[in-house]
Amino acid sequence: xxxxxxxxxxxxxxxxxxxxxxxxxxxxxxxxxxxxxxxxxxxxxxxxxxxxxxxxxxxxxxxxxxxxxxxxxxxxxxxxxxxxxxxxxxxxxxxxxxxxxxxxxxxxxxxxxxxxxxxxxxxxxxxxxxxxxxxxxxxxxxxxxxxxxxxxxxxxxxxxxxxxxxxxxxxxxxxxxxxxxxxxxxxxxxxxxxxxxxxxx
Amino acid sequence: xxxxxxxxxxxxxxxxxxxxxxxxxxxxxxxxxxxxxxxxxxxxxxxxxxxxxxxxxxxxxxxxxxxxxxxxxxxxxxxxxxxxxxxxxxxxxxxxxxxxxxxxxxxxxxxxxxxxxxxxxxxxxxxxxxxxxxxxxxxxxxxxxxxxxxxxxxxxxxxxxxxxxxxxxxxxxxxxxxxxxxxxxxxxxxxxxxxxxxxxxxxxxxxxxxxxxxxxxxxxxxxxxxxxxxxxxxxxxxxxxxxxxxxxxxxxxxxxxxxxxxxxxxxxxxxxxxxxxxxxxxxxxxxxxxxxxxxxxxxxxxxxxxxxxxxxxxxxxxxxxxxxxxxxxxxxxxxxxxxxxxxxxxxxxxxxxxxxxxxxxxxxxxxxxxxxxxxxxxxxxxxxxxxxxxxxxxxxxxxxxxxxxxxxxxxxxxxxxxxxxxxxxxxxxxxxxxxxxxxxxxxxxxxxxxxxxxxxxxxxxxx
Numbered sequence: 001x002x003x004x005x006x007x008x009x010x011x012x013x014x015x016x017x018x019x020x021x022x023x024x025x026x027x028x029x030x031x032x033x034x035x036x037x038x039x040x041x042x043x044x045x046x047x048x049x050x051x052x053x054x055x056x057x058x059x060x061x062x063x064x065x066x067x068x069x070x071x072x073x074x075x076x077x078x079x080x081x082x083x084x085x086x087x088x089x090x091x092x093x094x095x096x097x098x099x100x101x102x103x104x105x106x107x108x109x110x111x112x113x114x115x116x117x118x119x120x121x122x123x124x125x126x127x128x129x130x131x132x133x134x135x136x137x138x139x140x141x142x143x144x145x146x147x148x149x150x151x152x153x154x155x156x157x158x159x160x161x162x163x164x165x166x167x168x169x170x171x172x173x174x175x176x177x178x179x180x181x182x183x184x185x186x187x188x189x190x191x192x193x194x195x196x197x198x199x200x201x
Numbered sequence: 202x203x204x205x206x207x208x209x210x211x212x213x214x215x216x217x218x219x220x221x222x223x224x225x226x227x228x229x230x231x232x233x234x235x236x237x238x239x240x241x242x243x244x245x246x247x248x249x250x251x252x253x254x255x256x257x258x259x260x261x262x263x264x265x266x267x268x269x270x271x272x273x274x275x276x277x278x279x280x281x282x283x284x285x286x287x288x289x290x291x292x293x294x295x296x297x298x299x300x301x302x303x304x305x306x307x308x309x310x311x312x313x314x315x316x317x318x319x320x321x322x323x324x325x326x327x328x329x330x331x332x333x334x335x336x337x338x339x340x341x342x343x344x345x346x347x348x349x350x351x352x353x354x355x356x357x358x359x360x361x362x363x364x365x366x367x368x369x370x371x372x373x374x375x376x377x378x379x380x381x382x383x384x385x386x387x388x389x390x391x392x393x394x395x396x397x398x399x400x401x402x403x404x405x406x407x408x409x410x411x412x413x414x415x416x417x418x419x420x421x422x423x424x425x426x427x428x429x430x431x432x433x434x435x436x437x438x439x440x441x442x443x444x445x446x447x448x449x450x451x452x453x454x455x456x457x458x459x460x461x462x463x464x465x466x467x468x469x470x471x472x473x474x475x476x477x478x479x480x481x482x483x484x485x486x487x488x489x490x491x492x493x494x495x496x497x498x499x500x501x502x503x504x505x506x507x508x509x510x511x512x513x514x515x516x517x518x519x520x521x522x523x524x525x526x527x528x529x530x531x532x533x534x535x536x537x538x539x540x541x542x543x544x545x546x547x548x549x550x551x552x553x554x555x556x557x558x559x560x561x562x563x564x565x566x567x568x569x570x571x572x573x574x575x576x577x578x579x580x581x582x583x584x585x586x587x588x589x590x591x592x593x594x595x596x597x598x599x600x601x602x603x604x605x606x607x608x609x610x611x612x613x614x615x616x617x618x619x620x621x622x623x624x625x626x627x628x629x630x631x632x633x634x635x636x637x638x639x640x641x642x643x644x645x646x647x648x649x650x651x652x653x654x655x656x657x658x659x660x661x662x663x664x
Binding site for chain 2: 018019021023024028029032033034035036046074075079080081084085087102104105109113114164165166167169179180182184185187188191192195
């Protein structure tokens with residue numbers, strides 16, 4: 001059972017950079033753990049801290065101007081390595097949603113499997129969010145999973161976003177794929193035996 | 202009118218949920234030490250065992266030293282991760298190829314070379330370069346750790362069916378152009394997101410003409426254009442490669458398998474959601490200049506200028522600043538500090554042969570540090586038996602022991618800050634080879650030319 005996701009209204013952390021890869025989200029040298037904990041503090045490690053571990057003042061996560069539970073990033077977010085540690089780092093740093101105009105496939109699945117909602121918006125909406133937050137860092141975004149909408153609060157900037165019906169149910173109810181798959185093992189066994197007879201394998 | 206991908210996918214679909222999420226049956230699961238421990242731990246917490254341990258194979262590769270492998274791993278965390286893999290395999294009856302054993306190596310190198318990877322299969326691994334196996338005509342793709350757990354628990358994962366895409370390379374490749382150049386060329390044309398949401402079939406006469414290992418290099422980097430995976434229809438090259446390998450079918454079962462595999466191709470009237478064709482003659486030896494694999498040019502070309510909207514230009518400028526390069530500069534002649542030959546992209550025997558063909562009779566450039574890391578114990582053995590190691594040593598190089606090494610720099614093989622490394626691996630992301638390291642991706646011939654000249658060099662000038 002995971003945390004349920006219904007609606008989320010929050011200020012955002014803007015990261016207007018394209019093609020952010022999972023090596024930036026969590027560098028490989030931090031992948032040596034055998035648990036899922038503690039990745040949040042190394043989120044964007046090499047953009048966030050210098051070689052001596054001091055926070056870089058110009059990086060958005062270190063800025064007192066911005067905060068919140070929604071990360072907004074440039075297009076093709078999460079490309080590269082399949083490391084789920086990237087999703088753990090984002091969740092571990094307190095984010096419940098990532099907004100971008102384009103997500104890499106594996107990252108999108110990893111996020112969904114960790115209760116972090118990837119919200120794909122149009123280029124226009126993304127630009128509007130960046131502009132609104134630039135003008136006023138207190139700008140809030142509201143994400144309604146049931147209605148599949150994202151809105152810049154206090155404006156008429158509203159968009160629908162897509163999510164598969166199954167994943168939506170999982171997130172809203174806190175369900176977990178592994179429990180489901182274990183529950184259908186008999187069906188999987190039947191599939192295996194059908195294949196064996198059909199293919200002579 | 203089905204694509205090759207459709208045929209294999211549909212044959213492995215147990216059921217479809219809500220019209221979209223497929224329960225996809227997985228024939229073969231590969232695991233390594235970095236992306237599996239949390240999956241096993243979570244499985245234990247649920248009290249669920251591994252459903253089909255005989256369909257899972259493990260090899261430590263990401264986080265292991267590439268020298269003195271007979272000694273205990275010095276790094277405590279790396280040692281703990283490898284130990285966790287060993288005990289998880291032992292506890293669950295999973296076949297393991299431990300460090301130093303004859304079958305150990307990078308999981309994407311040993312899958313094909315042992316014959317575990319076969320046409321028509323579905324294969325997953327917690328590593329995005331699982332797409333490598335698609336070269337043998339199977340659906341193979343990378344997954345996250347939650348999905349590793351799903352596959353362990355049920356031999357299935359939940360996945361939306363990706364769209365289809367075909368990339369044709371037609372005509373004859375020019376001399377001195379290798380398969381790494383093909384894939385770097387494709388990615389430079391379509392971008393790092395050009396294949397996102399799609400599963401790619403590579404086709405065309407130039408692809409058909411490639412050896413099995415060269416095909417693996419192409420499929421390996423499918424993920425670098427965002428594709429879910431890449432595949433090539435099996436043919437005689439595939440069958441000749443697999444025949445006699447340890448886990449390939451034998452005798453009568455082999456003949457039956459070849460008959461079945463021969464039907465694995467896209468129908469002539471199959472329609473792809475996206476289709477692109479390139480001319481093989483347009484491809485030259487390639488090298489990257491930026492911080493994602495699409496930022497590549499022919500070795501003899503200049504670094505282009507920023508293009509596109511403000512966000513795209515800002516990202517481009519940020520990349521060049523990181524690399525210490527400027528638009529309009531020539532790549533040829535740029536100083537190189539390190540050369541890395543290896544990885545699941547170019548760590549196979551043909552890659553070492555290609556590298557050796559250039560360095561033979563020459564000497565390593567004095568100021569370049571070169572790491573040559575075989576992809577597996579078998580590649581290492583073969584390199585020694587064929588005399589490649591002797592050629593390398595005469596030229597001033599050493600052959601290290603197998604592992605992922607400086608491709609992702611999880612072990613000690615890190616490129617120092619600010620240094621330039623010509624690497625035969627797959628990613629030139631910021632910090633990929635070590636904090637602030639600068640990576641120039643290229644094939645083994647370009648790597649060899651850099652290793653003996655100390656600068657970016659067109660290998661054709663040395664051939």
